Amino acid sequence: MKKLILLAFICFGFGLSYAQEIQMEQLSLITKRTATWCPNCGTYGWELFEYALEDNTDKAIIVAAHYGGSDIQTNTSSAFASNFPGGGQPKFFVNNESIPLTSGTVDAARASIKDKVDNNYTMSPQAAFGLSITEDAGVYSISGKLQFLEEMEGDFQLGVYQVEKTVIAFQSQQGANAEHKQVLTIPFTDGLIGEPLTMGTVSADTEFDFSYSLDNPADAENIEIIAILWSLESDETYTYINGIKKDLTDTETTTGTTDPNTAKKYGKLQVSESGITLINAQRQNIQLDIVDLQGRIIHTFVSNELDAGEFTWQMPYHLQDQSGLFVVRAIWNGQFVRTRKLVQMK
Numbered sequence: 418m419k420k421l422i423l424l425a426f427i428c429f430g431f432g433l434s435y436a437q438e439i440q441m442e443q444l445s446l447i448t449k450r451t452a453t454w455c456p457n458c459g460t461y462g463w464e465l466f467e468y469a470l471e472d473n474t475d476k477a478i479i480v481a482a483h484y485g486g487s488d489i490q491t492n493t494s495s496a497f498a499s500n501f502p503g504g505g506q507p508k509f510f511v512n513n514e515s516i517p518l519t520s521g522t523v524d525a526a527r528a529s530i531k532d533k534v535d536n537n538y539t540m541s542p543q544a545a546f547g548l549s550i551t552e553d554a555g556v557y558s559i560s561g562k563l564q565f566l567e568e569m570e571g572d573f574q575l576g577v578y579q580v581e582k583t584v585i586a587f588q589s590q591q592g593a594n595a596e597h598k599q600v601l602t603i604p605f606t607d608g609l610i611g612e613p614l615t616m617g618t619v620s621a622d623t624e625f626d627f628s629y630s631l632d633n634p635a636d637a638e639n640i641e642i643i644a645i646l647w648s649l650e651s652d653e654t655y656t657y658i659n660g661i662k663k664d665l666t667d668t669e670t671t672t673g674t675t676d677p678n679t680a681k682k683y684g685k686l687q688v689s690e691s692g693i694t695l696i697n698a699q700r701q702n703i704q705l706d707i708v709d710l711q712g713r714i715i716h717t718f719v720s721n722e723l724d725a726g727e728f729t730w731q732m733p734y735h736l737q738d739q740s741g742l743f744v745v746r747a748i749w750n751g752q753f754v755r756t757r758k759l760v761q762m763k
Contacts, residue, residue, distance in 0.1 A: 438547050439545050439546065439547045439562065439564050440545055440546060440547060440661060441542065441545055441566075442538065442542065442545070443537050443538055443539075443540045443541070443542040443545075443659060444476060444477055444478055444537075444538070444659060444660055444661065444662070445473070445476065445477040445478070445511050445512055445533065445534040445537045445538070446477065446478050446480075446510075446511070446512050446645065446657045446660060447469050447473060447477045447478070447479045447480070447509065447510070447511055447530060447534070448480055448481075448482050448497070448498070448501060448509070448510045449462065449465075449466050449469070449480070449481045449482065449507060449508070449509055450482055450484065450498040450501065450506050450507065450508040450509075450510070451466075451481050451482070451483055451484075451487065451498075451506050451507050452483055452484060452485045452486065452487035452490070452506055453483065453487045453488040453489060453586060453587050453588050453589065453597075454485075454486065454487065454488075454589055455485075455487075455506050455507065455589055456589045456590050457506070457507055457520070458506055458507040458588070458589065458590075459588045459589045459590030459591045459595070460520070460590050461507075461518070461519075461520045461523050462506070462507025462509075462518070463588070463590070463591060464523055465507070465509060465518065465523050465526055465527060465530075466481065466507075466509075466598065467598075468523070468527040468530075469509070469527070469530055470598060470599070472527065472530070472531045472534075473530065473531060473534045476534050476535065476537075476538045477511075477534050478643050478645070478660045478661075478662050479599050480497070480578075480580055480599050480600075480601040480643070481597060481598065481599050481600050481601065482494045482495075482497040482498035482601050483495070483498070483600065483601070484497075484498035484499060484506075485498075485506065488586055488587055489584055489586050489597065489600060491601070491602050491603060492609055493578065493601065493602070493603060493604045493609050493610070494600075494601040494602065495609075496609035496610050497601055497609075497610060500610060500654055500655050501513060501515065502515055503515055509526065509530065511530055511533040511534060511537075512533075512537070512656075512657040513654075513656055513657055514533070516529050516530055516533075517529075541566070542566060542659050543565070543566055543567050543569055543658060543659065544563060544564065544565045544566055544569070544646050544658055544659050545563075545564055545566060545659060545661075546561055546562065546563050546564075546644055546646075546659070546660065546661035547561060547562040547564075547661070548560070548561045548562075548642070548644060548661050548662075548663045549561070549669050550642065550663060550665060550666075550667060550668050550669065551668055551669050552666075552668045555632065555633040556630055556631070556632050556633065557630065557631045557632075557634070557637065557665055557668070558628065558629075558630050559577070559605070559628065559629045559630065559631065559642055559665075560626070560627070560628045561577070561626070561627050561628070561644055561661070562624055562625070562626050562627075563575065563614075563624065563625045563626075563627070563644075563646060564622065564623070564624045565619045565620070565621060565622065565623045565624075566621060566622075567621045568618065568619065568620055568621050569618075569619050570617065570618045570619070571616070571648040571649075572613075572616045572648065572649040572650075572713075573614045573615050573616065573619065573646060573647070573648060573649075573658075574608070574610070574611030574612060574613060574614055574646075574647040574648070574649050574655065575606055575611060575612050575614045575625070575627065575644070575645070575646060575647070576604060576606050576608075576610055576611040576612070576644070576645045576647060576655075577604065577605040577606045577627065577629060577642065577643070577644045577645075578601060578602070578603065578604050578605065578606075578642070578643050578644075578645075579602050579603050579604075579605070579631075579640055579641075579642065580599055580600065580601055580602065580640070580641040580642075580643055580662075581599075581600045581602055581636075581639055581640060581641075582598065582599060582639050582640070582641055583596050583597065583598060583639060584596075584597040584600045585597070599641070605629040605631075607744065610647065610655050611645075611647045611649065611655055612744070612756075613708045613709075613744055613746065613756075614646075614754070615748070615754070616713075616714065620751070623751065623752050624752050624753075625752065625753075625754050626753065626754075627644075631665070634665070637665050637666050638664075638665075638666050640664070640665040640666075641662055641663070641664055641665065642662065642663050642664075642665055643660060643661070643662045644660055644661050644662075645657065645658075645659075645660040646658040646659050646660065681698055682698055682699070683698055683701075683749040683753050683755075684696045684697045684698040684747075684749065685755070686745065686747045686755040686756070686757055687757070688745055688757040691729070692729045692730055692731045692732075693705075693718070693729065693730045693731075693732075693745055694727060694728070694729045695723075695727070695728050695729075695730075695747055696726075696727050696728075697723050697724070697725055697726060697727075697728065698725060699725045700722060700723065700724050700725055701722065701723070701749055701750055702721065702722050702723075702749070702750050702751065703719055703720075703721070703722070703723045703747065703748070703749060704717070704719065704720045704747070704748045704751075705717070705718040705719050705720075705730070705745070705746070705747045705748075706718070706745075706746050706748075707732075707733075707736065707743050707744070707745055707746075708743075708744045708746055709743070709744070715736070715743075716733045716735075716736060718730045744756050744757070745757045
């Protein structure tokens with residue numbers, strides 16, 4: 418007997434009572450691929466990362482992605498590090514481009530990183546984010562908006578992550594209590610790197626809302642939230658498009674509340690053992706799909722206008738005997754998205 422397990426996690430679709438202001442800027446992504454056991458990561462790699470933070474903090478998202486058995490790696494940091502070209506460590510990347518580095522070229526690598534970040538910052542973004550955070554009794558609500566600023570085509574994925582500004586841990590050549598900066602830890606989105614957002618042609622001005630929460634973190638002031646729009650390529654690598662970052666404690670002064678008009682305007686999506694239920698608030702265009710973790714549509718329930726009401730579907734016959742993790746995704750009017758995850762086991 419197969420069993421559907423709902424992972425109660427709404428990935429997109431809860432707006433706040435105030436809008437997130439879109440930041441019309443092109444941030445770069447600086448990634449250091451590193452490991453605690455790596456001697457060079459604790460010498461010239463350590464030095465270059467300090468320079469990168471000093472030079473580019475205002476214009477870039479900066480992360481240290483630990484992998485390869487590092488003491489402070491996570492599944493996400495390992496996948497993140499392995500996403501970029503080439504092998505070995507320490508390696509530095511601006512977006513997806515590797516920066517040449519040896520012990521004798523630290524100054525040249527520093528200048529190259531800064532030049533690329535400065536140049537990227539002058540470019541008009543293809544897509545941009547807004548991000549707001551509120552706090553109530555130790556629960557942090559993270560709400561964002563992604564807006565496509567021009568027509569784009571691709572397999573787009575969203576990644577939202579937690580970064581720890583300082584982690585005290587061993588580092589070869591630095592000692593037992595080294596201060597590791599900007600350590601990538603866990604994702605809020607599903608998948609190790611990204612979660613399916615939309616596939617195909619996306620019109621300019623299309624917007625997506627997303628929301629997550631973090632309950633009573635042990636050290637809130639040490640946490641940075643980053644959100645990234647990726648393009649998933651045919652070789653299963655992720656190409657950086659744009660992103661945003663915000664300290665977890667950089668909260669809004671106005672108390673945020675879930676906007677009741679969101680459900681009234683669009684609707685709800687529910688998944689249970691009895692089936693997949695969509696509650697549509699009014700007559701409007703709906704696309705309801707099952708997608709895999711790579712964002713590929715594996716079944717479409719509906720893709721047209723639906724009247725207001727409650728509609729329920731069963732898992733399609735060709736998927737009923739398949740075990741695994743699936744994402745059920747509803748898109749209202751081509752722009753507002755809710756997703757639910759479910760695990761199906763025989």
